[in-house]
Amino acid sequence: MKKYILLRAFYSVITLWLLVTIIFAMVRLTGDPVKMKGDVGADKAYLERIRHDWGLDQPLYRQYTSYIGNLVLGDFGHSFEKSLPVRTIYFERLPNSLKLGFAAFVISMVLGVPLGMLSALRVNTWWDNVGKTIALLGLSMPGFFVGLVLIIVFGVQLHLLPVLGKGSSAFIWSNPSTWVTFWFKDWQYLAMPAFALGWYFAGAMLRITRSGMLDVLGSDYIKLVRLKGVPEQVVIAKHALKNSMIPLLTLAGLNLLIMVNVAVVIEVIFNWPGVGQLLYDGLSNRDFPMVQGVVLMSGVMIVVLNFVIDVLYGYVDPRIRLSR
């Protein structure tokens, strides 16, 4: 098992190194960020000074080696556009993204899973039709559309909810008292963006729960359990639901990562200060260190999650670790 874990860890490091290298090369294909900073008509000396400050006057291999060297030391570089260390800005934003991502995740699960189960249990009834309609709307109505409708109805017309930002609550790493309060304050700011983000994923959850439940309910062992005369509630709760959850939980984990890292559109519409906006701003302004930093951190989250899942699979199913 130890060998298996070490091997998975090695693969993870290789994956991250590849990611870092690819993103390092890709951002440099987008053009020269110095020209953007300088704007039209900038004097040469000023541009050269910026180029030097940003290390872009170095040969590419040197830029790469110094980038990797700094990464090893935990330094993501300085943002070209926001003029401060990427690490500082990223970790200032990350709690906001986690808050939005978790809230949207809860909404997607609370809406999607029970409705999916209901659809499967009342298949081809009007309950099922309602469920399928909600799933269809969830998957076909883009988040920005749902977001704008929410803003117009609950913000502009009814004046019930604020439409901009996250409120005054902040997660301050140096202040432990904010570590808990942050998650429970300013829910009114969170409600609309979380719903707009979670809505799409609720549709996906509903679909996968429904199809998973239908598969399980049609399987031989469920038939056998029913033949044994086990009460229907027990059949569903103990035997069907548990087994139908396996693909659902795999998808849920992935969805959560997506909601945390790439909720760009929702963050822009609601001016939510998350890491998605950082990536968007970074791409819009050729902010190489910022794009590299955000992509790397998203990659780290995915790789770590996969690593944990792989290790858990190894524990759960010995055939997997033996086959590798």
Next chain:
Amino acid sequence: MRKGIFAVISVLILLLDFTSAKLIAAAASKPTPILSGPLAKLDIKDAVIETARGKPKGKLTIAQHFALDPGWLDPLEHSYVITQQHYDYLVHDALIKPMPQGEFTYSLAEHAEMTADFTKAAFRLRPGLKFHDGHPLTTQDVKWTYENYKGVNFKLFHDKLQRIEIIDDRTIIFHFKEPFVQFLDLYNGGLSGIGWIVPGHYYQKVGRDGFKANPMGAGPYKFVSQEAGVQMVFEAWDEYWRRSPGVKTIVVKGITDLTARMAGLQTGELDLAYGMTGKLLPRLMADRSLRWDRNFTGPWWLLFPGYNEAGSPFHDKRVRQAVSLAINRQFLVKQETQGIGIPWGNWVNQENRDALRGDGKDLPVPEYNPEKAKQLMGQAGFPNGFDFEWYVPFVPYFDMGERILTDLRTVGIRGKLQVLEGPGFRAKMAQGRKGYPGNRTIVQNVGPRPGGAQAEIGVYAVCGGSASFVCEPQIEKLWAKHEASVKPDERDGLIKAIQRILIEEYYFVPIYLNPFVHAVGPRVLPEGDGFHRYWDTLHAPYPWPWEVWEVKE
């Protein structure tokens, strides 16, 4: 008789008294000279100081239309982005800067001089100046800022400087190696960061990153906090020398999405939002709870990269003229700006002192005459028109590009729209003609640039310009003469002559004055139309100075 003589003498004494009193007052108000010898005539307006100090109240929440850069808080690394001045005017202060009363207005300095040969400049600071931490602001800080400045034009400033002489805590003289005619233009707070005085003691203590994260200055507002890219909070500084700021707290948010800014205004979460021109402008105008200011920033204009190559259809002046004649500016203004733009006959920002006006006063408003355009096309050898490669609109004004393309098609000039993203467009523009391969392209631009028409010409319209689109011998001759001249009137005349050539030869085709609409919510005072006064500062795309703003509590 005696009585009569006594009365006459009394009147004479009184008159003499009155005259001498006036003379003494005049002598007292005339500042003591710093430099000797003949001096250049400077037109710097006096600051308006309000002695009755009110109490700041209320909160003003502003939506900037892009993500906020903490780097804007550091004048030492001043960029070309004009938005940086938004923050200069909040936290910092300059020796002289544009204010509502004039492009050059005394601020930290109460007196300035320049020798007639432009080799020395001197300033006297106001008494009792200090930074937000109470540390006195002296000529040492002015010197430190100059010496440590690394922003735009820093090399020019350092290359020209011979030495800095500090006479006392309030008097400073810059000695230049050669005539530095542009010094005051460039040192003015409206053009670069070097004139905005940074507290050397604090900068050295907290370092470069520390200063950007927690800046300090001598401006009307103290920095309180920021979330990089998202929000900055400023608090009124009661001890600001000119007056007490009207608003207690100013919060600036970076909100890129127009719909979000509009919603924020409508819900009352925002009091002032920038960049409201666009598809939501009719909604803004229809909302009775909101008010807006046209805020003209500069004219739209077309350029023809590669026009001077023989193979280009735009090589012929008649074709360029046909382009101008084909554009229905009135219709464009109605469609794009709900009729608040103004068709304009020059490509340089109308507020510049050396700009020719394009409303018929100096240059005619361009004519709309598609029939004449077709005739000119026929005379130029294109009776059936021609296809050109790309029409490149300024990002994100793609609708406007489509409308202009439609106008051009009606006279036989057929092209396709090339949609670029913002960075791509700016990078291409920064290269000038070299940014556009081939010679059959039309580029649409709007470029309000501080520094007047001379700065615009120096960038776009001379062979050596960093983004040169025009390279013509007759312009080069005038430009060389301008660069060699130390006579302000002569320089002004030469710049105007170049503008006239550029327009009359259709090297550039102006379209209309662009309103960069700003909107305010109901909390902003004064109620009614009086709020337009916040946009009175010349060349200001944003409504500074901030200390004059007032809101309801």
